[in-house]
Amino acid sequence: MSMINYAAREISCKIVYYGPGLGGKTTNLEHVYGRVQPNTRGKLISLATETERTLFFDFLPVDLGTIRGFKTRFHLYTVPGQVYYNASRKLILKSVDGIVFVADSQVERMEANQEAMQNLYENMLEYGYDLSTMPFVIQYNKRDLPNAAPLNELQAALNPGFEVFESQRQRIAPDPYHAGENLIEQIPTGEWVERAPYFEAVAVTGDGVFDTLKAVSKLVLKTLA
Amino acid sequence: MRSLQQFLYESNARCALLVDRSGQLVATVGEQPRFDATAFATLTAADFSANDQLARLIGETEFNSLFHQGEQESMYLVDIARRVILVILFDNRTTLGLVRLKVKGTVEELARLFTAMFQRARDTMHQPNILAGAEDEIDRLFQ
Numbered sequence: 001m002s003m004i005n006y007a008a009r010e011i012s013c014k015i016v017y018y019g020p021g022l023g024g025k026t027t028n029l030e031h032v033y034g035r036v037q038p039n040t041r042g043k044l045i046s047l048a049t050e051t052e053r054t055l056f057f058d059f060l061p062v063d064l065g066t067i068r069g070f071k072t073r074f075h076l077y078t079v080p081g082q083v084y085y086n087a088s089r090k091l092i093l094k095s096v097d098g099i100v101f102v103a104d105s106q107v108e109r110m111e112a113n114q115e116a117m118q119n120l121y122e123n124m125l126e127y128g129y130d131l132s133t134m135p136f137v138i139q140y141n142k143r144d145l146p147n148a149a150p151l152n153e154l155q156a157a158l159n160p161g162f163e164v165f166e167s168q169r170q171r172i173a174p175d176p177y178h179a180g181e182n183l184i185e186q187i188p189t190g191e192w193v194e195r196a197p198y199f200e201a202v203a204v205t206g207d208g209v210f211d212t213l214k215a216v217s218k219l220v221l222k223t224l225a
Numbered sequence: 226m227r228s229l230q231q232f233l234y235e236s237n238a239r240c241a242l243l244v245d246r247s248g249q250l251v252a253t254v255g256e257q258p259r260f261d262a263t264a265f266a267t268l269t270a271a272d273f274s275a276n277d278q279l280a281r282l283i284g285e286t287e288f289n290s291l292f293h294q295g296e297q298e299s300m301y302l303v304d305i306a307r308r309v310i311l312v313i314l315f316d317n318r319t320t321l322g323l324v325r326l327k328v329k330g331t332v333e334e335l336a337r338l339f340t341a342m343f344q345r346a347r348d349t350m351h352q353p354n355i356l357a358g359a360e361d362e363i364d365r366l367f368q
């Protein structure tokens with residue numbers, strides 16, 4: 001839940017990077033840390049094992065600018081991706097304002113992606129959060145690898161869309177990030193669905209990292225507007 | 226705040242921090258911390274959450290307080306109304322016993338205060354909408 005500090009004139013929001021192990025969640029944060037001005041970010045905290053696998057979480061606070069005289073401060077967290085760390089993963093989701101799902105594009109990781117997405121749904125449900133109504137974007141990472149699955153396959157598996165029931169929302173909403181594609185549209189079977197915005201990325205070089213962060217931050221701030 | 230200042234004076238503890246359960250720093254009283262307070266608040270909330278889960282595993286509903294002992298500096302963390310964590314930092318000038326003894330009244334007072342505050346927030350359902358109508362400004366920020 002976003003917190004507004006009137007004394008410090010600050011809005012703090014929590015964004016969680018979720019996804020399968022070794023998918024690039026920590027790399028996303030490391031890139032953000034390396035690229036933003038030191039005066040607009042805090043320390044990057046990593047609770048990791050000695051082999052640099054995330055044990056509990058990574059944490060990075062960044063300021064993304066000022067709106068209406070309020071500094072917008074985003075607390076970025078990653079969760080440990082490995083399946084057996086679910087207890088820690090669930091804790092990090094508490095009071096979340098926006099989610100980035102970092103999928104590993106490699107064909108062999110498709111099952112791990114789906115498992116992590118399923119786990120995200122389940123953990124959100126246990127908190128009573130509805131993923132279909134909260135800021136949520138998907139990042140397809142490692143697009144540079146030769147064994148990366150085609151985008152349409154990843155979209156079909158991980159981002160088939162939530163059904164839109166309210167008639168006033170059943171109208172085409174173009175995807176602002178991909179010309180010719182829609183976020184809300186009617187599928188051939190007749191249902192209206194809404195997909196999460198998606199981004200292609202190569203987190204190790206930084207490609208797509210800021211596009212993803214900006215998109216989710218914007219969605220989060222719009223929920224306050 | 227006056228109650229916390231009084232507590233710090235009586236217990237000889239260095240400083241007290243109030244941290245929201247989601248990891249946001251709410252207030253600090255006493256010596257200004259020389260460390261990164263944002264990171265500290267996040268780790269405090271994570272520490273408390275992890276210990277809550279540990280408590281459940283052994284059949285407790287929660288651990289109401291935690292104590293971390295260092296060679297010079299120690300910290301005592303205590304839950305306030307299940308929403309806020311009070312962290313007390315102290316050194317060798319005082320003892321855990323004195324800190325625990327003196328903080329009891331303050332914890333009760335803060336619990337009453339926060340419970341009433343959360344109740345008021347629930348009753349009025351007041352949602353401060355400070356960004357209402359700021360869509361354009363948000364769009365510009367991310368151009």
